[in-house]
Amino acid sequence: MRQMVARRLAFAVPVLVLVALAVFLLGAASPFDPIFQYYGVGIFTASAAEVARVRETLNLDAPVLVQFGQWLGGLATGDLGHSRSLRQPVVEVLVQRVPWSLLLAGTGLVLALVLALVLGVLTAWRQGGWLDRAVTATAHALEGLPSFVLALGAVAVLALGLGWLPAGGLTDAGAEPTFGQVARHLVLPVAVLGVSQAPWLVLHLRASLLSALAEDHVIGARARGLAEHVVVLRHALPTALLPLVNLLGARLPELVTGAVLVEVVFSWPGIASAVVSAGLDLDFPLLAAITLLTTAAVLLGALLADVAVLLLDPRVRADG
Amino acid sequence: MADITVTQTVPSPAAPGPGWRSAARRRAGTPRGRGAPVRSRVRLLGSGGVLVVLVASALLVPWLAGLDDRAVDYAAVRRPPGPAHPFGTDEAGRDLLVRSLAGLRISLLVAAVCAVVSTVLGTVLGAVSGLAGGWTDRLLMRLVDAVNAVPHLLLGIVIVALYRGSVLAVIASIALTHWTSVARIVRGEVLSLRDRPFIDAAISGGAGRRRVLRRHLLPAVVPQAALCAVLILPHAVWHETALSFLGLGLPPHLASIGNILGDGRDAVLVGSWWIVALPSALLVAVALAVAGLGGSWRDRMVPRRRSELAL
Numbered sequence: 001m002r003q004m005v006a007r008r009l010a011f012a013v014p015v016l017v018l019v020a021l022a023v024f025l026l027g028a029a030s031p032f033d034p035i036f037q038y039y040g041v042g043i044f045t046a047s048a049a050e051v052a053r054v055r056e057t058l059n060l061d062a063p064v065l066v067q068f069g070q071w072l073g074g075l076a077t078g079d080l081g082h083s084r085s086l087r088q089p090v091v092e093v094l095v096q097r098v099p100w101s102l103l104l105a106g107t108g109l110v111l112a113l114v115l116a117l118v119l120g121v122l123t124a125w126r127q128g129g130w131l132d133r134a135v136t137a138t139a140h141a142l143e144g145l146p147s148f149v150l151a152l153g154a155v156a157v158l159a160l161g162l163g164w165l166p167a168g169g170l171t172d173a174g175a176e177p178t179f180g181q182v183a184r185h186l187v188l189p190v191a192v193l194g195v196s197q198a199p200w201l202v203l204h205l206r207a208s209l210l211s212a213l214a215e216d217h218v219i220g221a222r223a224r225g226l227a228e229h230v231v232v233l234r235h236a237l238p239t240a241l242l243p244l245v246n247l248l249g250a251r252l253p254e255l256v257t258g259a260v261l262v263e264v265v266f267s268w269p270g271i272a273s274a275v276v277s278a279g280l281d282l283d284f285p286l287l288a289a290i291t292l293l294t295t296a297a298v299l300l301g302a303l304l305a306d307v308a309v310l311l312l313d314p315r316v317r318a319d320g
Numbered sequence: 321m322a323d324i325t326v327t328q329t330v331p332s333p334a335a336p337g338p339g340w341r342s343a344a345r346r347r348a349g350t351p352r353g354r355g356a357p358v359r360s361r362v363r364l365l366g367s368g369g370v371l372v373v374l375v376a377s378a379l380l381v382p383w384l385a386g387l388d389d390r391a392v393d394y395a396a397v398r399r400p401p402g403p404a405h406p407f408g409t410d411e412a413g414r415d416l417l418v419r420s421l422a423g424l425r426i427s428l429l430v431a432a433v434c435a436v437v438s439t440v441l442g443t444v445l446g447a448v449s450g451l452a453g454g455w456t457d458r459l460l461m462r463l464v465d466a467v468n469a470v471p472h473l474l475l476g477i478v479i480v481a482l483y484r485g486s487v488l489a490v491i492a493s494i495a496l497t498h499w500t501s502v503a504r505i506v507r508g509e510v511l512s513l514r515d516r517p518f519i520d521a522a523i524s525g526g527a528g529r530r531r532v533l534r535r536h537l538l539p540a541v542v543p544q545a546a547l548c549a550v551l552i553l554p555h556a557v558w559h560e561t562a563l564s565f566l567g568l569g570l571p572p573h574l575a576s577i578g579n580i581l582g583d584g585r586d587a588v589l590v591g592s593w594w595i596v597a598l599p600s601a602l603l604v605a606v607a608l609a610v611a612g613l614g615g616s617w618r619d620r621m622v623p624r625r626r627s628e629l630a631l
Contacts (some may be wrong), residue, residue: 015466024479030482094616142532144554146561156588156596167589191389221584256471261562265585275474276566287478294471302469 005303012299017079019295021068023288028064030282071288080289085281086274090289093274098293101270103182104189105259111194112201114242119198125232127210134256136206139199147196148259154192167269189266196258197251204247210242215218242313249305252298294312362617368614370605378424391415398592408594410580411587418497420599423577423607430491430576431556437495437547438556440504443541449512451533461507464500472497473562481570490569493560502548509541551614554607561603577603 035055062070074080080090123132140148159167165188212218213236221235260272267273271290278286377511393413401408407416449460467475476493513519513538522536557577563569564578565585572579577599584595 011462011465012510015462015469018466019470025477026482031422102385140608140611141604144558144611145600146558146565146581146603146606147597148565149603152581152588152596153593154586156591156593160591167494202491228397253468253471254405257473257562260473262472267374274478279477279566279568282481283483291474291478294474298471300468 001176003309003312005307006305008126008299008303011223012303013190015299016296017072017294020072020288020292024064024068024071024290026317027284028067029276030167031276039319052279061083075085082279083283083286085283085286090285093286094257094289094293095273097269097271097274100268101259101263101272104186104193104268105255106195107186108193108262109255109260111190112197112303113248115194115198116201119202120209121232124206125207132206135202139202142199144204145196147192151192151262152188154188154286155265158188168265178310189262189268190309192266193255193258193262196262197255199256201244201248205240205244208243210238212236212240216240220271242309245305245308245312249302252301256294256298342422363599363612364616367609367616371609372614374424374609375428375603378421378428381418381421396457398587398590398595400411400592401594401598405596408592410534410583411592416580416595416598419575419580420602423575423580423599424602426570426574426576427557427578427603428553428606430487430560430570431494431553434491434494434498434556434560435549435552436500437491438552439502439545441495441549443506443538443545444497446503446506447510447533447537447541450507451514451529451537452612457507460503464503467497470497473559474558476563477568479567487570487574490560490563494556495561495580497559498552498555502545502552505548509544510537513515513537540558546598547614547617548617550610552565554610557603557606 013066035051048091071081072217078091080094082088083093084092086093088270119135123135128134154166158165166185167188213232217239218231218236227233256272259270260275261272262268263273263277271293274286275290278290279281337594361527391414393409394408396405396413398406399409399410399413405415407420408417410416434449445460449457475497479493479496483492519536522532527535559570561578561581561584564576565582566584569578572577580599581596584592584599588593
């Protein structure tokens with residue numbers, strides 16, 4: 001197993017370098033000149049000498065591979081450059097925003113998992129019943145519904161219509177981020193993220209539990225006359241959960257995607273909403289850093305999922 | 321062992337697997353899926369019908385009825401749905417039904433182009449990968465892993481941000497992220513096909529590698545690839561909608577559903593829920609219809625697979 005982890009980590013390095021290089025090449029081929037973004041309207045009043053000096057500081061005229069090399073060198077020393085849209089070092093942006101994103105995505109994932117476990121087991125248990133039909137139909141509909149529509153709907157009904165929860169932000173305007181404040185503002189985004197991620201998991205758990213229920217060891221458990229809940233929860237469910245762990249690792253990119261949209265709608269101060277503003281403002285250093293960071297997170301998540309399967313299932317061999 | 325419980329209650333030798341019945345059903349002794357053929361027929365006709373109606377109205381209605389989706393009417397701003405405007409009007413008094421249909425047309429066109437481009441790309445790379453094997457295969461599959469490791473919306477944002485305001489950038493950003501699943505599927509198909517007798521026959525008949533690929537392998541993977549293209553369609557619509565909603569997608573004059581929803585975001589905050597709810601209902605209808613078609617297709621494939629297993 002140690003070998004597998006080492007191999008996967010070794011594979012991650014070229015992937016990350018490749019992703020960073022691709023982002024840089026795309027940036028170099030872009031028809032936009034970052035200097036205009038940096039100055040905004042001020043470009044019309046700035047003197048040519050000053051513009052040239054800024055170009056020099058931002059290192060805009062070096063060949064792309066040189067820029068890439070310098071960026072990689074900076075990465076090694078923990079210097080990721082300067083975010084041009086937020087006017088602060090990229091590292092600082094990440095340090096400020098990553099915890100909030102992790103909080104949102106983590107609790108959202110937990111909620112989605114809980115929903116998937118409860119609904120997946122209930123629907124497979126009573127396959128064809130009214131709950132099964134209702135949940136499956138809702139899940140299919142939610143799969144087709146963009147998560148930002150769900151978010152806007154939740155804001156319209158729960159925040160504006162009923163006034164139960166705040167519509168967005170991390171705290172009330174001007175308030176300190178205390179536990180109570182953040183928790184109250186976290187409820188709606190997490191609910192939306194969890195509900196939008198859950199359908200896929202519910203449907204997969206339902207399908208894999210249904211096929212687990214037809215396996216020999218489950219039939220054996222039934223033949224021994226065990227109670228229904230023991231058969232389903234103790235004999236079938238563990239078998240059905242194994243593929244789910246793997247799928248969860250593969251699902252992480254979707255979680256990031258969902259988090260981007262939810263953060264934007266709820267003005268959540270995480271990295272995902274920073275990506276969008278960076279994209280709108282052509283903030284290249286920030287875009288590159290966040291792309292790399294999320295790719296690393298996804299690779300790490302997939303690795304953790306595989307290790308978990310390896311630990312949970314003795315039949316799986318690491319050298320596969 | 322597994323067959324025992326099944327044959328007890330059902331006379332036909334149904335295979336185990338997804339066909340397991342709940343304990344309550346089994347006790348009641350009702351055969352599984354009495355209404356199943358009817359239901360699958362309803363699903364096929366229903367989703368096909370919905371899709372045909374939506375696509376036809378998106379393509380034809382504005383053109384036939386001579387309705388202009390950009391006709392502004394400041395006397396009727398943010399009207400709720402009513403007889404004059406079935407979907408209501410938006411903040412410039414434009415009729416939302418006409419606007420949504422025009423938006424659906426743009427969304428579907430962009431998505432169709434994306435689906436075709438990514439399917440062709442995936443098919444070619446997957447076929448090359450499966451046929452060449454060795455280092456080519458390994459490199460291409462690692463490339464697939466690498467592309468899959470980047471969250472697709474994020475990659476899309478990067479691409480679109482750097483080439484803002486062009487339809488081509490949106491298409492590229494979707495096509496470049498969606499070919500990987502097609503490549504995987506086609507590669508698997510090619511791997512299973514290339515040891516079949518008809519390939520050996522072609523090779524012993526003197527066909528070169530390229531001819532085998534073009535005349536024998538690619539036609540055999542076309543059905544799979546076509547199914548992929550259909551299934552990519554809702555994904556592509558979704559992707560384009562998300563990008564446009566974030567303000568990074570299609571330029572504003574091409575009002576896709578995503579642009580309409582992005583405009584409607586502020587409208588929701590002042591209570592005009594229909595500006596977001598009704599256009600997105602169209603999106604959901606399209607997604608469900610395509611999923612229903614894909615599902616019936618897969619169900620049709622099952623009997624074939626079962627008979628193959630029985631042989």
